[in-house]
Amino acid sequence: MIMSLPLTASQNPDPAAPILIFDSGVGGLSVLKEVTRALPLAPIVYAADHAGLPYGEKSEAEIAARVPALLGRLVERYNPRLVTIACNTACTIALSHVRAALNLPVVGTVPAIKPAAIATKSGVIGLLGTQATIRQAYVDQLEREFAANLTLLRYAAPELVHAAEAKMRGDAISDDVYVSAINGLRNQPNGSQMDVVILGCTHFPLLIDELAKVAGNVSFVDGAKGIARRISHLCDGQSWPENRPLYQFVTTGDPEMCASYLPQLIEFGFRQIDGL
Incomplete structure (x- = not known):
């Protein structure tokens, strides 16, 4: 099941504006796989909060404070057209806080x-x-x-x-x-x-x-396929880059410590791991 805010007719993002996919770690790659199938020309920024992993063992107050603040930084840096919180724990706790903090569409996921x-x-x-x-x-x-x-x-x-x-x-x-x-x-x-x-x-x-x-x-x-369908609907009619889309993987952890993920990440279209 998905939760989202609608796009307004006045929004016409830059073709290079990415879709931002956020998770506590690499779990959101299961969502990314379906998003890239639905929107093969979409630039992607994938953000993994490895410094905060695992979310499931944190208190509601910690997550409600951490996730909106972190997404605020990510939106400021990457100027995405849309944010996807590909984390059930973050969504069930912090989705309303994120929507209150960000002035752009937010798609979340909850248990199906x-x-x-x-x-x-x-x-x-x-x-x-x-x-x-x-x-x-x-x-x-x-x-x-x-x-x-x-x-x-x-x-x-x-x-x-x-x-x-x-x-x-x-x-x-x-x-x-x-x-x-x-x-x-x-x-x-x-x-x-x-x-x-x-x-x-x-x-x-x-x-x-x-x-x-x-x-x-x-x-x-x-819920991955449903999330991808919703994102595709929200981006309907928008422009995309003419060339191969750019995929960026960023982590709140130490990129060097995350280097062992890279062989698998290459299969998803990423070429390097950057720090946030």
Whole structure:
């Protein structure tokens, strides 16, 4: 599920103005993949807040203060046409603060409870997310609105965030991490009937092959395609550069410490890692 503000008719951004994709780490690459499929000519600035990772273990007050301030700096530096907060935790806590602070369209993501509710045959769906995400009142609201007659199982799997980051660095990860996450849902009452799992963190789709291997007959849903469709709609009629779009990857961490990500980032179109 996505949340956004509409573009106004008066907005006519510079063709070189990028789409800014923001996440606590590399999880937003799962969103970037769908955005670049929908808008292959769009310049991209991807910003990873590695200095603040992991968000799921921070307090609501910390995230509500950190994310708008950081995005304010990024908007000032890169002058994007649109901001995408590709982080479920940041969106469920700080989206309204960001929109109040920025004078441009903001697209966010929240757990895909609605499509999961449509897809389930058994009536039992699971939600994997960070600790901060699964406890939010907004998730309660989504459950009441779209899954009131269903069983929604929730499980915090912060180890999957670390696993996704490790995978992007080329590190080996034990299958026990994925087994533990799936069993965290299955071991709850009615968990054996679960047939759909919501990947409620943008890091998690980067691990979908590993999760599917241990999950058996379960389907997975996330919001990346819906976000890409919404961004494409908001950018409809806008101009893009004539040449190959520029992709920039920036981190709040030490770029040299993040160098191990580069071989994987090259597959997404990035050529270097810059500091913020």
